Amino acid sequence: MNCNNCSVSTLTFDIRLSGELNHSIIPIAIDHLERQGLDVSLKDSRLRMGEFGAREFLSFCEDLLETELAEFRINQESYQPITDMHQVFDMEWIDEVIQNERIVSHFQPIVDQDRNVFAYEMLARFHDADGKVIYPNTIFPAAKSRGRLYALDRVCRMTAVRAAGQLSGEKAFINFIPTSIYSPEFCLRSTIDLAHQTGVDPNQLVFEVVESEKVDDLEHLKHILGYYKSRGFQYALDDVGEGYSTAEVLGELKPHFMKLDMQYVNGVSQDAAKQKVAQSFLEKAQAVGSTPLAEGIETEEDFLWLKAQGYELFQGYYFGKPAAAPLAAKTAS
Structure with missing residues (x-):
């Protein structure tokens, strides 16, 4: 590249x-x-x-x-x-969206066991020149078809770092696609420079690997994450797929946070099969010293069940939908 x-x-x-x-x-x-x-x-x-x-x-x-x-x-x-x-x-229209940075970041709260806001996930939202929303399931295939995933991933990261400047000490989870980074020293330099320019504490940013299970070059991923870590940033895996199913591999990656996918969270309090997955995931996270985070929570029952098992962080519509500005999550009653 x-x-x-x-x-x-x-x-x-x-x-x-x-x-x-x-x-x-x-x-x-x-x-x-x-x-x-x-x-x-x-x-x-x-x-x-x-x-x-x-x-x-x-x-x-x-x-x-x-x-x-x-x-x-x-x-x-x-x-x-x-x-x-x-x-x-x-798909030529994607070029104009990227070039003119028609992207904004929305904030979705991530809360702790006491429902206090610990962080926000920064979620990209796109629009065309007329202000009409372009949905992610349209934007990313368009970018891929024109070889623009690299450029799109970069502008999303930069937009999220700028938006993180609005936070008051909470962490900002920023998604990135590892396959869009061929050399972290080269590709991530502008992102890291921007964080310093905007006065965002590196420890405040958590770079979240999306589509973890599709990454087949473990050494390349370790190189990227090591680069982030050496500069004071943290990182998270969004889901642990088959490629990361062993404690040995997770031990090599040493993620600061591990996210349990919403497919295993929604309804977990009533589903024995999902409970088994959630408990196994929790054990893996604890074994490598990673903070477990459950995303996709929509009910009190699922939150309380996961909390009782030992999950430390939680995300989902139950605590707050993505919004254009940071919003307080529900407080403990």
């Missing part, structure tokens, strides 16, 4: 063609693109061009190609079927 992945730079397309028919089209395509004043290069049956060139190539050649023998990639990521290029073009 290169630093352009963290900004909304011009996309570079590699188009790889196989088969006799597709090879015969290459000189025709190059001639057409050059006549349009578009830059294109050729190496080993692989055409390289910018986005304008890729749009023109697909428009001119798609009906001529054996599409099952044609692939493309953007910014040196994995190759995809050439028919998926349309989706990349259709």
Whole structure:
């Protein structure tokens, strides 16, 4: 990867063609693109061009190609079927959202056993130029299709760090996607510099690994978390998947906080299977010295059951929904 992945730079397309028919089209395509004043290069049956060139190539050649023998990639990521290029073009709107930082952070309280606010999770909310809300299940697939996950993850982190300046000593849990960071020393420098510039105490920030169970490069994750820790920040795992099911692996990661996923929290007070998972999770957290946090609490009964087992922190609509400003959670009655 290169630093352009963290900004909304011009996309570079590699188009790889196989088969006799597709090879015969290459000189025709190059001639057409050059006549349009578009830059294109050729190496080993692989055409390289910018986005304008890729749009023109697909428009001119798609009906001529054996599409099952044609692939493309953007910014040196994995190759995809050439028919998926349309989706990349259709998602161009994500560039404007990122470039103009149409993102705000909302605050959801995380409380302790006495229901006092211990922290807030900083949750990104997106909108278009007209102020219309764009939901995460739309924004992240769009960013992925255009190779913008790196840039989106960065601007979300930066927005959350700025918002953390509104807090009065509570911790701020800030999500990040570890696969969007190829070099922590390089990719996270601006985030850490911003924390210092805004006067946010590093110990106040907790960087939360999202999609923990999808991370298959443990050494890379350890490198990222070690970098955070060396600079005074804490970190959390949002869920312990199969890849982190052993105490040995968790012991290597040494998360400051471990989150029990809401699928095991909602209704846990009445569900023996969920209780078994919650108890096992708690034992793992305690074994590695991690603070256990249960998220997705919606009822008093679930809160009291988890509290009785030894869970220390709690999050969910029962204590407060995400809001544009920090809000006090329910106080003990």
